[in-house]
Amino acid sequence: MSDPILHIKDSYYFEVPARLAPSHRESIADFPKVWIRLDPDFQLWEAKLVFKQLAEQNNGTPSEEDFLHDWEHWQHEPGNHGKPVRRYLQVLAAEKNDEGQLVNPWAESWPEAQKLVSVQEYRETAKPWSPDKIEAYNKVLSGKIIIPQPFGELRNLYQKDSGFCISRFMVLEFFIALLMLVVFTWFAGRLKRNVVPKGRFTHMIDAFVCYLRDQVIRPGIGHGADKFVPVLLTMFFFVLGCNLLGMIPWLGAPTASFSVTLSLAFATLVIGIGAGALKFGPVGVWLNLVPHMDLPLLIGIPIKCMLFVIELMGLFIKHAVLGVRLLANMVAGHLVLLGIVALGVDMSGWSLVVALPVIVGAAVLFSCLELFVAFLQAYIFTFLSSLFIGASTHHH
Incomplete structure (x- = not known):
């Protein structure tokens, strides 16, 4: 029911023929926040930053190598593809043993660590994206008119992450x-x-x-x-x-x-x-x-x-x-x-x-x-x- 021709599934963008709204973005700064958050390089940068903060605040954290390996393995499980590290930490923070005790108590403070993540900081400090990546992203985004979200944050182009997000059907209604x-x-x-x-x-x-x-x-x-x-x-x-x-x-x-x-x-x-x-x-x-x-x-x-x-x-x-x-x-x-x-x-x-x-x-x-x-x-x-x-x- 999410066929791109029928547009039955609601979304946070309008789609028109690519020639009517071509994407000519040239650098990281030109891409919308939601698209940057979906980028694997940003997600890896985010995971390292969040884990570093958690390791400084808590005892018992695994090594960074083990943490990143387990997170990437979790991403390959059905239903987890492309999910950021905060979703993985939510799962870890909720895990309990047979006695009802938390298995990973160090993961409970992930919301405070997550506040350190800033797309703007990534734009300013990250290594520039390669021309091939930018060209591939421009090809995907051509014809997509993303709706501005002044009151919320998007997880992707079909799901909201937080706040009040304005979808295509809301605009039409x-x-x-x-x-x-x-x-x-x-x-x-x-x-x-x-x-x-x-x-x-x-x-x-x-x-x-x-x-x-x-x-x-x-x-x-x-x-x-x-x-x-x-x-x-x-x-x-x-x-x-x-x-x-x-x-x-x-x-x-x-x-x-x-x-x-x-x-x-x-x-x-x-x-x-x-x-x-x-x-x-x-x-x-x-x-x-x-x-x-x-x-x-x-x-x-x-x-x-x-x-x-x-x-x-x-x-x-x-x-x-x-x-x-x-x-x-x-x-x-x-x-x-x-x-x-x-x-x-x-x-x-x-x-x-x-x-x-x-x-x-x-x-x-x-x-x-x-x-x-x-x-x-x-x-x-x-x-x-x-x-x-x-x-x-x-x-x-």
Whole structure:
């Protein structure tokens, strides 16, 4: 799911064709901090510096040669490739024997030793990188627009190390939120100035809003639905905007990430439970999960208890499925498109000439289908959210 063409996996950079953003860095000073931290020479320099500080502060440390050998051996284990020495020291500091005692107590003070590591100091004191290394790094970084991180540090281009880091999907989501703010502020101003909406774009927005309010939200929630109209309209247009971004090359759809879709589903859950708690009380909202049944006390108690457990599990499962459904539908379309386009990768000559019109035609048709799915999934998410909120705010 981290295919570089689909951009399904979130990252801390935008990728465009290399010719649009070539990398012409000439020295260590020109490379971003996150890239320097991934360099083997920097990691070795970091390991020596941290170990030297640990050896000065603690007794019982191994020799530097043994320490570096064990760390490099640990890096070759599955899942540890390229991990810096601080990750290795975290593992050592947590190791305990059968009696619950620390095996490597000297490693506990690694955070204080780690504070001595400075990328700027390495830039100033390290041996200059060879032209071949710089050329190889420039080739890899060409086309990658790394997002600045003023509030955090990156471990690599896909994982944060500390603080608050801004990812590509966050930027796209902020863009959609800002666009919605501008459009709907303008739309509200137009409605205030005119009794009847005027203009094609105004009519289009008005058609969406009225249809969702009258045909989706009100029927789905029932009595008292109007107070939920603003938040559900916001969800619809936010999901739609994120879906449509997936149709633009080199951007990707934020709704193809679990963190986005599950957060939206969790918002629906909180809104439903919160509104139900305001209406039925903090306890009544949970008791409302069980439908009303006139049963004898001896039979009613065990049956209602079992139903409560089943309904409670169903409440959380259906909201989780709400998020998974949105992600799965967005990812599936991208995978189908990738499969179609990939048909011509290994072809050449007359076979490519014959297959090319079929591939292009199929890609266009599935792109149109993806465009339809973008609208459909936003509609389905809003419709199901309305049903779930309605179920939480009305007696069964």
